[in-house]
Amino acid sequence: MHASSRIRTRRSFDSCPFCDGTSAEATSNGQLATIDCLSCGNTVLRYDLRPGHVADRNSLQALKAADRQMRAEVSSALDGVCQRCGGSSILKFLSGSEAEPVAVLVVCDCQQCGTRLSAPIEIAFLRHPEVGSRYWDNSVQVTTTPIWEMLPALSD
Template sequence: MDDDASTDVFDVVSQATRADILRALADFHRSEGADARLAYNDLRKRVGERDSGNFTYHLDRLDGLVEGGADGYRLSRVGMRVVSMLRSGFLDTDWTWGPVDAPGECWTCGDDLCLRYEAGALHVTCGDDDHALALYVPPSFLQSQPRDVVAERAGFLENRWGSLTRAGVCSECSGRVKGELELWHGDPEHYVYHGDCHHCGFQHVLPVGLFLLGHPDVLAFHFDHGVDVRTVPFWTLDFCEPGAESVVSRAPLRVRVVVEAGCETLSLTVDGDGEVVETERT
């Protein structure tokens, strides 16, 4: 894939009329279906452009994003992706949201938590920026979800992120992720899984517990105790806390995570590549 071609798309849609055309078609598809086509004059009216020559020029510039024909226009699959990106809000660096009360206590100081979106991330915070956890969910998620379920559904998205990373798939571009356990020199010092996307370069850094949150054995263990752990905010789970893991050996590296539910425990031993090499349930 050519990075220059992807950059060209940003240049094309940065013009207001072109962005309005894409949004108008997206709104049309929402009411009429993905395969429906909108006639030229109807599309121009929806955009509010009186100059047909200027409108035609900008419509032509959307070749590849908009498909045209005798019966009208519709978004291409690429065009739909572009509209989704534009409407996600990820590109609006000034957008803010919250604060909203969140379950759990700060891992560092034990204070109450809230959710607050700023600077491109949803922060789980006690108010001290040094203690905050950053969740990469888009503004569209926060605008469309009821506030009383945001924490639960944000937890689900983070669970999905860990599961994709463990499967070697980048949550950002679906490229290949390869990584290993690394010692993170924070406070406390702890191990993380550090995955590198070989396609987009995104760096996936997860505490070991969060990395294992969607593992089949962890899911089954909680299910047996009547809990769908995928919908539990990970920051309320002790085994996801940085430093909750223990080192079994350093050569070769083996790290153990212990999950508790009821009167039972599940121990998972992970090797340096992030593979679960042993489980024990007691």
């Protein structure tokens, strides 16, 4: 793995959805980036990290690029289309111990290639027009603000 494929950066966010901590650390092994709360140790988000995300970007830019990619994949999967192969995705919701540490997990399974995409339900809410307009009214750009900065407000 090349040094350029590693990410290690500390970020601030409004509050951790698990403990209300305000510091996070993003790290990567070159294939997966994680954003972990420094207060409670829970993983707030995980992103697939592709070579292009880190090729010519600094750590924060790479995380934002992965965030944009994840949004596109989630949006497509929620519409029933796998971003990887174009096959049909089946949507289901998990809660309780199956979804921990989040309350409800959205899971999309591609029937063609087997790709599984899962995300806290709050991420799916971002597609709803009322949610977008509420953020817009508060001067927050739903389409460009990284998910990790928006999760606490969505949880509320």
